[in-house]
Amino acid sequence: MRTRRGISYPNMCCEKRRTDTNIVEEKTIQSRKRLKLSSGTPAVTVSGQSDILDTLPDDILLLILAKVGSTAACPADFVCVLSTCKRLNTLGVHSLVLSKASSKCFAFKSKNWSESAHRFLKQCSDAGNVEACYILGMIRFYCLQNRGSGASLMAKAAVKSHAPALYSLAVIQFNGSGGSKKDKDLRAGVALCARAAFLxxxxxxxxxxxxxxxxxxxxxxxxxxxxxxxxANARELATVLSTTPSAVMSGNCLTWNPLPHLRHGNVVGPGCPLLSDFGCNVSAPEPHPSNRFLTDWVSDKALTPGLRLCSHTGCGRPETRKHEFRRCSVCGAVNYCSRACQALDWKMRHKMECTQAERWVDDGDGEVNVNINDDDGMVAES
Incomplete structure (x- = not known):
């Protein structure tokens, strides 16, 4: 039977069969790309170029991806590798890879926070990554107002001896965060602090x-x-010296100012909390990605009216209820979530701003304390 163009149906069917045969042959060639040849030579693609990546077994690629995740300097370093091809994207979400990812892989900016970022952190925490558990717990507790889930994630990291998670849980116990003033548990806070201090x-x-x-x-x-x-001061000094390059230490970053009027913060640039008392000026320690996220979150989204932010710039913790944090008992202009933040901010900034600084005393141990009352040098608000 012929059509108007003179083409018979049987010829058309033969043409279709030839086309199907070509498709099957192309798929067979493409599937051979992932087969490792018995001679050990890389497979050859359709274009004639060798693809060494396709010859590597999954075990080796998992180890490579785990190393990339553990040494990544930012989330983009890890995401760019996963977006290279479909195979890396599939292997990149393996539990072995996600469990080894460093905290810098989770250093998301608050403006880039999305459901996919939340899901990625959840996958990493489910894989047993303690840094992901802690960061996601802090975000849920202080930013997303999911107190129970956030505290449980931080507790999951604390069980695995994660020192920042232990300290954050201690701050929550000292302040009664997420509850009322009656929910404070000072003994539990001290026990958590002791465990974190031991680490x-x-x-x-x-x-x-x-x-x-x-x-x-x-x-x-x-x-x-x-x-x-x-x-604490000795460990702080050791951390600064170990993380600061020798080229920077020999330059203008580490300076000595023996004059009395230069020993109390009148040094250009951010000063180290410990060394600033002795006239030295080095870069302040980099805050944890979770604290940096909290700071950016509050700056991008206004706090609930009546709530305040910890005045220490490296903290970023907001209040979960009114009058949760304690204010400076001298000037009353600043407030802190803990006395550790108070001591750090005093040496870095508040020493030069407090209106009645002469009422503060130095015990000679490198820590500046308040001798105003018998509590902790801060006025607790009800």
Whole structure:
């Protein structure tokens, strides 16, 4: 039978069969790309070029991706690798890779926060990544107002001896965050601080030292408290010296100002909380990605009326209820979530701004304390 153009149906069917055969042959060639040849030579693509990546087994690629995730300097470093091809994108969400990702892989900016970022952090936390558990817990607790889920994620990281999570839970217990003033548990806060301090957390060491000095949630022991404060300063100095390149240390970043009028913060640039007391000027330690996210979140989205932000720039914690944080008992212009943040901000900034700075005293251990009342040098608000 012929059509108007003179083409018979049987010929058309043969042409269709030839086309189907070509498609099958192309698919067969493409599937051979992923087969490793017995001779060990890389497979050859249709274009004649060798594709070494397709010859690597999945185990080796998983180890490579895990190394990339653990050494990434920002989320883009890890995401760009996953977006290279479909195979890397599939292997990149393996539990082995996600469990090894560093905290810098989760250093999201608040303006880039999305459901996909939330889902990625959740996948990493489910894979057992303690940094993802802590960062997602902080975001849920302080930003998304999901207190129970956020606290449980931080507790999951704390069980695995994650020092920042232990300290954050201690701050929550000291302030009764997410609840009322009656929900404060000072003894639990001191126990969490002690555990974080044992793991070497500097802020926890400083907080525990103030608690022992003031008898806050624990029996007063001034000598032991001063020992913890000196230990916190020593660890802080060691951290600064180990993370600052030698080229920077020998330049203008580390300077000495022996004159008395230059020893109290009149140094250009951000000063280290410890070394600024002695006239030195080095870069302040970089805040944790979770604290940087909290700071950006509050700056992008206004706080609920009546709530305040911790005045220490490296903290970023907002209040979860009115009058949760305590204010400076001298000027009353600043407020802090903890005495560790108070001590750090005092040395970095507030020493030059407090209107009645002469009422503060230095105990000679590198820590500046308040001798206003018998509590902790801050006025608790009800």
């Amino acid at each position: 070497g957390h500097i802020n926890a060491l400083r907080e525990l030292g103030h608690c022992l000095q003031d008898g806050y949630g624990v029996r007063q022991n001034i000598a032991e408290g001063r020992r913890f404060l000196v230990q």
